Amino acid sequence: MIKSSNYHTSFSFLDSFDFKLFDKVLFDQEFLQKERIKSLEYFRENSLPTPKVEEWKYFDLGKISKLDFSQSRKIKKEDKNLLINDLPNYGPRVVIINGEFCSNYSNISSLHGKVDFHNFLSSDMPIKQVNLNYIKESLSSNTDSLKSINLAFAKDIFVLVIKEGCILEQPIEFINISKSSGDNVCVNPRLIIISEEKSESTVIETCISYSKNYLWSNHVTDIVLQKKSKLKHCKFQNEGLKTFHTSKTKIKQLTASEYNYYLFNNGSLQSRNEINSELQGSNSVCDISGCYFISEDQHSDILVDVQHLASSCESNQKFYGAADCNAKGVFQGKIHVGEGTLNSKADQISRGIILSNDSQIFAKPELNILAEDVKCTHGVSIGELDEEAIFYLRSRGIPEKEAKEMLIYSFILDTLNEFNSKNIVKIFSELIEREISKKFVLS
Amino acid sequence: MDSINNYRLEIKDLVVKVEDKLILNGLTLSMNKGETHAIMGPNGSGKSTLSNILAGKSGYDVVSGSINFCGNDLLLMSPEERAVLGVFLSFQYPLEIPGITIINFLKTAYNSLLKARGKDEISASDFLKLIRDKQRILEISDEMTRRNLNVSFSGGEKKRMEMLQMLLLDPYLTILDETDSGLDVDALKSVSNAINLLRSKNKFILVITHYQRLLNYVIPDYVHILYKGKIIKTGNKQLALDIEKNGYSGITEAA
Numbered sequence: 001m002i003k004s005s006n007y008h009t010s011f012s013f014l015d016s017f018d019f020k021l022f023d024k025v026l027f028d029q030e031f032l033q034k035e036r037i038k039s040l041e042y043f044r045e046n047s048l049p050t051p052k053v054e055e056w057k058y059f060d061l062g063k064i065s066k067l068d069f070s071q072s073r074k075i076k077k078e079d080k081n082l083l084i085n086d087l088p089n090y091g092p093r094v095v096i097i098n099g100e101f102c103s104n105y106s107n108i109s110s111l112h113g114k115v116d117f118h119n120f121l122s123s124d125m126p127i128k129q130v131n132l133n134y135i136k137e138s139l140s141s142n143t144d145s146l147k148s149i150n151l152a153f154a155k156d157i158f159v160l161v162i163k164e165g166c167i168l169e170q171p172i173e174f175i176n177i178s179k180s181s182g183d184n185v186c187v188n189p190r191l192i193i194i195s196e197e198k199s200e201s202t203v204i205e206t207c208i209s210y211s212k213n214y215l216w217s218n219h220v221t222d223i224v225l226q227k228k229s230k231l232k233h234c235k236f237q238n239e240g241l242k243t244f245h246t247s248k249t250k251i252k253q254l255t256a257s258e259y260n261y262y263l264f265n266n267g268s269l270q271s272r273n274e275i276n277s278e279l280q281g282s283n284s285v286c287d288i289s290g291c292y293f294i295s296e297d298q299h300s301d302i303l304v305d306v307q308h309l310a311s312s313c314e315s316n317q318k319f320y321g322a323a324d325c326n327a328k329g330v331f332q333g334k335i336h337v338g339e340g341t342l343n344s345k346a347d348q349i350s351r352g353i354i355l356s357n358d359s360q361i362f363a364k365p366e367l368n369i370l371a372e373d374v375k376c377t378h379g380v381s382i383g384e385l386d387e388e389a390i391f392y393l394r395s396r397g398i399p400e401k402e403a404k405e406m407l408i409y410s411f412i413l414d415t416l417n418e419f420n421s422k423n424i425v426k427i428f429s430e431l432i433e434r435e436i437s438k439k440f441v442l443s
Numbered sequence: 444m445d446s447i448n449n450y451r452l453e454i455k456d457l458v459v460k461v462e463d464k465l466i467l468n469g470l471t472l473s474m475n476k477g478e479t480h481a482i483m484g485p486n487g488s489g490k491s492t493l494s495n496i497l498a499g500k501s502g503y504d505v506v507s508g509s510i511n512f513c514g515n516d517l518l519l520m521s522p523e524e525r526a527v528l529g530v531f532l533s534f535q536y537p538l539e540i541p542g543i544t545i546i547n548f549l550k551t552a553y554n555s556l557l558k559a560r561g562k563d564e565i566s567a568s569d570f571l572k573l574i575r576d577k578q579r580i581l582e583i584s585d586e587m588t589r590r591n592l593n594v595s596f597s598g599g600e601k602k603r604m605e606m607l608q609m610l611l612l613d614p615y616l617t618i619l620d621e622t623d624s625g626l627d628v629d630a631l632k633s634v635s636n637a638i639n640l641l642r643s644k645n646k647f648i649l650v651i652t653h654y655q656r657l658l659n660y661v662i663p664d665y666v667h668i669l670y671k672g673k674i675i676k677t678g679n680k681q682l683a684l685d686i687e688k689n690g691y692s693g694i695t696e697a698a
Contacts, residue, residue, distance in 0.1 A: 391500050394522035394523045395522045396552035396612065397556040398551055399555060399559075403523075406540075406543055414541065
């Protein structure tokens with residue numbers, strides 16, 4: 001019996017659970033099978049939460065719950081070629097189409113010896129015991145509807161290990177492509193990143209989709225940063241306007257680790273990005289920032305939850321967005337400072353620009369401070385573009401639309417300026433500039 | 444095209460309100476090409492409103508009157524169309540815009556004007572040459588043009604940046620809204636130098652100021668006193684000197 005705070009759903013894909021999917025993998029098959037079945041059962045019993053559940057207050061899964069979704073089918077090679085050819089290529093990359101690994105289009109050979117990449121269905125490399133423990137933790141079933149669907153219906157499981165002490169200059173790109181040509185399709189990519197001790201690397205996730213009908217891409221990414229490791233993790237969500245994007249990123253940080261996250265949330269009809277970091281080891285730094293552009297009937301919901309569970313950690317949350325037409329943007333930022341921790345520093349700021357009469361932006365800072373030795377700040381501002389500044393630029397001959405684009409760009413760039421990588425700043429500032437002129441009406 | 448209008452700025456009986464408050468009350472002013480006019484007046488007389496109206500700022504209610512510049516009805520034009528026509532306002536308080544470097548801003552503005560005038564955009568190297576010429580006049584370093592537009596600039600730096608924009612865009616009608624306020628003597632000389640350079644090219648220059656000190660360096664052909672939204676007295680350079688000595692009260696009381 002489904003609770004009244006949850007939706008009833010009747011997704012076709014629930015009947016196509018593949019019992020034999022991971023039968024031949026090197027990993028503990030019995031464990032994986034048990035967890036997948038438990039996840040399936042959890043979802044059958046609980047389905048999806050409604051906005052009555054506090055953390056779903058601003059994001060209504062109702063539209064998804066009313067639709068029917070199937071599992072994705074195999075995509076023809078010619079179609080794959082078409083999907084891949086237009087993509088930028090920054091260097092080493094892993095291409096995943098509808099949750100399945102595409103070895104032909106992926107290339108990480110240049111990282112040999114520094115990085116191990118496993119995909120459960122075809123990889124035969126052994127995995128270190130310590131990393132196996134992390135993977136098992138990630139693949140354990142839990143009481144979360146979206147994670148349960150993902151674990152039960154992920155078509156493969158990807159593990160990226162950046163090896164101890166390795167410093168990677170070039171970013172590794174994960175390109176997630178979702179495509180449906182017939183039915184509504186649900187895709188469940190699952191990625192685990194293990195940043196071993198003293199390693200330094202950059203990972204860029206790009207999410208795109210092509211569909212005539214509805215598509216639901218439901219991502220789960222689990223990350224572990226071991227002692228003194230550094231990971232820069234960026235995501236460009238640029239899925240089509242018939243796609244629902246739900247994503248849960250969980251980061252576990254051990255002592256003196258440094259995690260920098262940047263999200264550019266641009267696509268999808270409805271998108272929900274949850275980023276949850278647990279600072280488990282002291283002297284760690286966690287920086288979670290990003291921006292969103294929404295227009296038409298888009299809805300972007302970003303939920304950040306940073307947990308200071310050890311002393312002398314620093315965290316920073318910074319999200320800016322711009323909303324046009326009927327779009328709705330939400331930022332919920334939680335800071336938790338655990339009991340007994342010392343010398344914690346946590347900052348949070350969210351800002352938004354409303355570009356039309358009907359667009360909306362909500363911000364909800366939540367601070368839960370259970371320790372005394374804490375420096376914590378939070379701030380929110382939501383407003384319109386500065387008319388004086390628009391006039392200033394126009395008075396120099398710059399047309400109104402371009403003047404507004406320049407001001408949005410200058411506003412958003414503030415989220416990227418502090419990102420500690422020139423390469424990433426360049427890639428994302430160019431993406432941001434390009435999308436501003438494509439996206440907003442601004443007249 | 445050979446009508447006399449083609450070489451004149453004609454402001455006729457301009458009545459402007461802001462939120463029902465009368466700011467300009469039948470202002471009439473005409474300028475010929477090549478002339479430099481100064482408008483002086485006490486606080487609240489409508490000086491900044493006049494400059495904003497000329498540049499096309501919204502938020503003003505033009506009740507009646509007209510502004511004709513070289514045969515164009517300015518009041519019907521957007522700020523960017525006026526810029527294309529050659530109207531330039533040097534702002535009293537130039538805005539700080541983080542995230543836009545001066546060099547990019549200047550290039551975008553310059554190319555916007557070229558494009559609107561049906562010309563090809565300038566190449567990056569030609570632009571650099573052009574802007575460096577102008578920088579030299581104002582003693583502005585390359586380092587400064589790589590900074591974000593007016594962000595953390597001193598009052599003097601902001602005004603010099605306005606002058607750099609003016610020299611680059613080479614306008615026909617320049618309105619200088621209290622460009623002299625907050626400047627030290629050296630900055631005042633540098634700013635005046637830029638204005639005089641433009642002046643020598645037979646343009647329309649309208650200097651709006653509280654004080655006469657800028658007029659020591661940029662000598663006006665006419666000086667007008669604006670009071671309660673109207674020009675109440677017109678004279679030459681001597682009028683500005685009289686005001687410096689005696690204040691506005693003698694003139695405003697007579698009006």
